[in-house]
Amino acid sequence: MAPLYKKALVIGATSGIGEALAAKLVSAGTSVIVTGRRQDRLDAFVSKHGSANASAVAFDITKLDQLPAVARSIVEQHPDLDCIVLNSGVQRPFDFARPQDVSLESFGDELITNYLSFVHLVTAFLPHLQRLVSSNTAGSQQAHLVFVSASLGLVPTLVRTPGYNASKAALHSWITNLRQQLKDGGYEKIRVIEVFPPAVQTELHDTKHQPDLQNGGEIGMPLAVYTDKMYEGLEKGDDQFAIGPAEPWLQEGGFEAQRQTIFEQQHPVIKAALQKFMR
Template identity: 50%
Template sequence: MPFPYKKVVVTGATSGIGEALARKLVDDGSVVIAVGRRKENLDKLVQEYGHDKVQGIQFDITQLKSIPHFATNIINTHPDLDCIILNAGIQRRSDFSDPDTVDIDVLELEFRTNYLSQLALTKAFLPHFQKKDGQSALIYVTSGLALVPIVRCPNYCAAKAGLHQFILCLREQLKGSRTKVVELFPPAVQTELHDGKHQPDIKNGRAIGMPLDEFTNQAYAGLASGSEQVPVGTAKQAFDAFEVKRQEIFAQMVQAMRGM
């Protein structure tokens, strides 16, 4: 089944899951606006596929005050934009049993990248989607750690869990609209997220998790199917074990509070 959206912004498209999804989209016929901080990687994508299929924009999503201008420029240039994949993220270790090692500035950047920037991007792009006649989508890449945390990176887990809760509420707020709210839950995947340059305490980090190609194929199949929630690998095990029931309780809460 082909991906239903034809012009897609992908954040964090210079490596890992973002780059892999961008490539998959182009191969399937979508036009991609690839966003990331590393211009050389964006240029490589554009050169490989051509400017008619991929356009690169160098931008740092942690610059929250610049996001409205960033979004307006894209929307004005691409009025047919019908999807954004919010993928960019970072992961850092923090151990509060040794408080002197905890750097609040690092935690703030991690939280701003993984949570606040996603809200700012949602606010900036949503009015455009709400005005469109056809279908559109906000696709969020969260994590299996939004469901089951690990001890070594509590701030990352908290940010992803917070984003997951936001997505549940946003989907309910946009219910009945033409904008679909989709969440992709990756397990650990073999990307540079775990590289020593980012997390020096991890040895051979690139070998951790599901192979990127295997993950991308499963994730893309789920996204193309039209599913609103796409858990993959070990994230699906957690999702099936308890998240389905938890969301049933959430639906009951929504119904009970309707009209309040």
């Protein structure tokens, strides 16, 4: 396999999809920077794959005020960074039919982890990516923002996790606008890629994170199978793709493909209509 990227920052790489994808990238020749809160797991990843192929930075993505400084430090140490994989996520049950049992603090934390932290991280790293693709020596240099989203952000069928579903829906809407804003701003070389996984066998569903489930780690597609499919999708180069049951939604005739077509048709119409009102 030829490397997809020169150097990738993988947000949320201490377990699950992030760790598996980071390992896959290394095996294909991409250098990686793995991040997460658990230093011991980050150290174990670097030890396993070698310091020539991997480095690690421990930080908490929910500490939004700290993210600009983290981004500056990473860019200073890794000026060749050309890909950021935004993968961190939490999923918790909330039953609003029993409002007395709903922790709005936990609900808010989920929105920060799954959505707002990504907005803050992208905002912090975009100046670097813009410089990278705009430099006179860049030539055909591209940069990549890869978002691990969720099919539940398109159709929220897992009713027990309304916070997760809403956070992924917000993320999807924002990604769609981000991609278009970068194109409109002349930064089409910054590729914005959104991946819609199915349920995958990770810590997301285990007893620690969802204590009302039993054998939750067995829910979904095996992690190795998913990782291979995601890498294959990244190789194809589409702006967005799904894995598993949601695949038809993004194919020709699927409802999400139709929605994207409507967006592409309506965006220039709305933009032109607003022009006379803009200062």
